[in-house]
Amino acid sequence: MFVFGPVPSRRLGKSLGVNNIPKKICSYNCVYCQVGETRIHTIKRKAYIKPEILEKEVKERLENQRADYITFVPDGEPTLDANLGVEINLMKKYGNVAVITNGSLLFREDVRKELKAADWISIKIDTVDENTWKKIDVPYKKLSFFEVMEGIEKFSEEYKGKLVTETMLVDGINDDEKNLQKVAEFIRDINVSKTYITLPLRPPRVPYVKPPSRDKIQRAYMIFSSYDLPVVLLDFPEEGEFSIGGNFKAGLLSILSVHPMREEDVFKLMKEERIDPRILKDLESSGKIEKVNYMGVNFYRRKW
Ligand code: SF4
Structure with a gap:
């Protein structure tokens, strides 16, 4: 299964994931x-x-929801994905299309051209300082920081849909005032419809990663606001209904592979779908999923 959900999204409402x-x-x-x-x-x-496989799955998932x-x-x-342009055009038959990208390939003309067909694009801008970029985003060694930044600027000039940015704040890495002022300055110049400040609220790759203190988060919000940016602080988890589709196990695994879920949401979903709780235990004992605690909250995530 390559299509999952719809899942609740804090920015997109009900989002069918591809x-x-x-x-x-x-x-x-x-x-x-x-x-x-x-x-x-x-x-x-x-x-x-x-x-065509992705299109078939999207069509099926949208048959009754x-x-x-x-x-x-x-x-x-x-x-x-070299087929992204074709896929975006295929999906447009079924509704609005969004792409969440890190923006690192926007220096390529073909990528910019393909993304122009989407209705909503989110680009990651965690920092505009090369050393901090290497620390927080850990880019592929041949990527040029200058080219990445230039690609984002070019795309923002050409794109006619809704362009938003997201800046993930990580304690001690990109949350200092100087970094945030430079990021805000860069975003001001690329004309976005919203700029989101996000926080690591789900279990991260590196266990020591944490959101900054409440004071620092507020300070970041103030800095972005002082540049007249349409800033939204996403400091809460998503709320709403998850949808699994026909096969519960396959549907849950496809969500968890991209989106760790809070234990309470998994339990709620199982109750609604009248699923035997042993199914969750089976998935855990067979090593397909794992339960992890992050900042006092239990999550289930896909294990590979
Ligand atoms: S490493 Fe993860 S968060 Fe970063 S761009 Fe890739 S998929 Fe997104």
Whole structure:
């Protein structure tokens, strides 16, 4: 299964997720990544899944339910998929299309052109300082920081849909005032419809990663506001209904592979779907999922 949900999204309402990249192929290896360690660190684009297969799954999932967005939010970086342009155009038949990208391939003209067909694009801008970028986003070694920044600027000039940015704040890495002022300055110049400040609220790749203190989070919000940015602070977990589809085990695994879920949400879903609790135990004992505690909250996530 490559399509999951719809899942509740704090930015997109009900989002039907499309996982167009096998785990975990990415141009970054962010310290806060909730998918885990990058297995293939690359900037080479490649075709992975036949677009017709993704389309068929989306069509089936939307037969008896609606979604606000069909969102490319995979186990890695979506623009590494050489078929992304074809897939975006196929999905547009079924609704609004969103892509959540780290922006690192926007220096490529083909990637910018393909993304232009989507209705909503989110680009990651955690920092505009090269050393901090290496620390927090851990980019593929051949990526040029200058080219990445320039690619984002170019895309923002060309794109006509809704462009948003997200800045993940990590305690002690990118939460200092100087960094935040420079980030705000950069975002001000690329004309976004919203800029989101996010926090690591789900179990990260590197266990020591934590959100900054409440004071620092407020300070970050104030800095962004002082640059007249349309800033939204996402300091709460998503709320709403998860949807699994026909096969509970397969549906849960496909959500958990990109999106660790709070234990309480998994239990709620199982109750609603009248699922035997032993199924969860089976998945855990067979090593397919694991329970982890992060900042006092229990989560289930996919284990590989
Ligand atoms: S957070 Fe996104 S960009 Fe960063 S390593 Fe994970 S999948 Fe890649």
